[in-house]
Amino acid sequence: MKFSVRIAAIFFVVALVAGCAAPAAQPAAERPAALAAETFLADIVRNVAGDRMTVDALIPLGVDPHSFEPTPQDVRRVADSKLLIVSGAGFEAFLEALLQNAGGTRTVIEASKGLAIREPQPGEHPEGEEEEAEDEHAEGDPHFWLDPNHVVKYAENIRDGLTAVDPAGKEAYAANATAYIAKLNELDAWIKEQVSQIPPERRLLVTNHESFGYFADRYGFRVVGAVVPSVSSAASPSAQQLAALADQIKETGAPAIFLETGASAQLAEQLAAETGAKVVTGLLTHSVTAADGEGPDYLSMMRYNVNAIVGALK
Secondary structure, rough: HHHHHHHHHHHOOOOOHHHHHOOOOOOOHHHHHEEOOOOOHOOOOOOOOHHHEEEEEEEOOOOOHHHHOHHHHHHHHHHHHHEEEEEOOOOOOOOHHHHHHHHOOEEEEEEEOOOOOOOOOOOOOOOOHHHHHHHHOOOOOOOHHHHHHHHHHHHHHHHHHHHHHHHHHHHHHHHHHHHHHHHHHHHHHHHHHHOOOHHHOOOOEEEEOOOOHHHHHHHHOEEEEEEEEEEEEOOOOHHHHHHHHHHHHHHHHOOEEEEOOOOOHOOOOOHHHHHEEEEEEEOOOOOOOOOOOOOOOOHHHHHHHHHHHHHOOO
């Protein structure tokens, strides 16, 4: 009898301990799914979501969102989604038509909500471009994420949006966002340190299109101009605009022309031949790389860009 009582007591203790143990992690197949527009944005969302959600990107690796045209399969993915995260501020020009074609209802989180659109600084458009550029800036520059301080706002908006659709994960999302924001602050400090290697008079940016304005404002660069004088890489420059940019490069002595991955180097090479500037290719502005590439996540993407910029200008 005493033996039976002891056995029963052991089973009771085991059951009690098991009941107090932390619940097993939710299987991936049962986690809520989130769809982010771009790959860099999907990485930011994953850092905030942690293991509470599965996160996928709508636009494939290496594809320029400015020229992205959704396929029927993409429309179906959005139609099946309940949560869609976009950078916002007009960056996803395809979004309105895509949502109409997909139909249904879903929560849409605009990661850049609350950030102020940048106004072009004096001298950024060479003489003769201002009138043409005026309409191109009607919606403003949506490339907020190239300043990691703005990504702090992204993380906060994503945290709040995920909490709204999954209130049970509030503490996890808050903790994840706080940890990621600390990494963003570290990145910001690192960029400042790297940029300090560049003499102030050489902190001059000529890019493929107008995308590094927020980066320039934060880290003390002057935007000399862009091969495509538009916030959209899908635009085309006129002969007058290219001639004005060539004059601006000569006048300022800008050492380099920076092109993002996938951009045609033809016009930049022509400008380089005329001005003596060198062409630096491969900046990661709109997409991270594959896992074995130079920038498989947002933080490493930014570090890669900074190393390329500093290396060309210092």
